[in-house]
Amino acid sequence: MKNEIINEADLFSKDQPALHNTSGYEDLKAKVENVDCRIGMKHLNENAVSLVLTDPPYFIDGMDAGWDTKKLTARVKDGVVGSLPAGMKFSVDQGRELQRFLTPIAEEWMRVIRPGGFCLVFSQNRLVHRTAIALEDAGFEIRDVLLWRYEGQAKAFTQDHFVRKRKLTAEGKERLIQKLGGRKTPQLKPQGEMIILGQAPREGTFVDNWDKWETGLIDVKDPLIGATQFPGTVIPAKKPRKRYGHMTAKPVNLLQHLIRIFSAPGALVLDSFAGSGSTGVAAKIEGRSFIGYEIETEMAICAQERIEGILL
Numbered sequence: 001m002k003n004e005i006i007n008e009a010d011l012f013s014k015d016q017p018a019l020h021n022t023s024g025y026e027d028l029k030a031k032v033e034n035v036d037c038r039i040g041m042k043h044l045n046e047n048a049v050s051l052v053l054t055d056p057p058y059f060i061d062g063m064d065a066g067w068d069t070k071k072l073t074a075r076v077k078d079g080v081v082g083s084l085p086a087g088m089k090f091s092v093d094q095g096r097e098l099q100r101f102l103t104p105i106a107e108e109w110m111r112v113i114r115p116g117g118f119c120l121v122f123s124q125n126r127l128v129h130r131t132a133i134a135l136e137d138a139g140f141e142i143r144d145v146l147l148w149r150y151e152g153q154a155k156a157f158t159q160d161h162f163v164r165k166r167k168l169t170a171e172g173k174e175r176l177i178q179k180l181g182g183r184k185t186p187q188l189k190p191q192g193e194m195i196i197l198g199q200a201p202r203e204g205t206f207v208d209n210w211d212k213w214e215t216g217l218i219d220v221k222d223p224l225i226g227a228t229q230f231p232g233t234v235i236p237a238k239k240p241r242k243r244y245g246h247m248t249a250k251p252v253n254l255l256q257h258l259i260r261i262f263s264a265p266g267a268l269v270l271d272s273f274a275g276s277g278s279t280g281v282a283a284k285i286e287g288r289s290f291i292g293y294e295i296e297t298e299m300a301i302c303a304q305e306r307i308e309g310i311l312l
Ligand SMILES: C[S@@+](CC[C@H](N)C(=O)[O-])C[C@H]1O[C@@H](n2cnc3c(N)ncnc32)[C@H](O)[C@@H]1O
Pocket: 035, 036, 037, 038, 055, 056, 057, 058, 064, 065, 067, 068, 069, 246, 248, 249, 250, 251, 272, 273, 274, 275, 276, 277, 278, 279, 293, 294, 295, 296, 299
């Protein structure tokens, strides 16, 4: 099944009416294709998509273009990859590779998205600038950076054990350990993950654009998270307890919250990196159509089943 294109030519076609169907959701569709999104998205028509909401590979520690869930799960035990905590392997190439990978994908998002449509892309905090540049170079306006706020685990660690392995006298080791004074590698406790908010250029004014495409304005009347307040850029949401075998599954309520604000009922939501299908589940609950791509066969099947069963 891998890389086979399950193309339903008329699914999400250009012929669908410009205005979204809001009279009941009987026409809504949700689908995950087991294919590289760079191939799959070519079958989407221009202006087919109202919202891109996606969580690309992070480009750290094997979570790159060669993402392999099984290999990753085997390597990571209690948040540790080999002898290094997950996410610790630093290289300046990671950001450049992420940008090289994302730029043509962002160009495809620009092709398929309606004028004024929003593009929300999760990003590992230390590579977030590369994500923003890829979107900007593809023609999106960067309107904001949101923060998914959670309580992570501290990953910084002391250097004492490296000192103990050094060929030094016991006194030499003790002197160095004293001098280091318990200092740790430079990672503060992670408490959030950034989401770049891009917007495709509008056609005319905000009003004209909404009238024609039903995109480009936000709906703040009924936000899911922090319901009594005007929705802000910091969005608290717990990491999901159930992750469907995916290391980086995102909370469905966070995705619902974003879908509600940034798309109209009946709109088509695109997730080019569907993983376990969290975005599709959220889209379905919120009465939006969904198209997702996932390169790993097992994950794609899991995502489709999850969406069909609306499994949180
Ligand atoms: C960060 S995860 C997404 C997790 C997802 N948000 C969830 O809640 O489960 C990225 C996913 O993109 C997939 N992937 C990587 N490269 C891809 C590509 N070129 N096309 C489609 N999917 C890809 C990986 O297999 C991985 O499952």
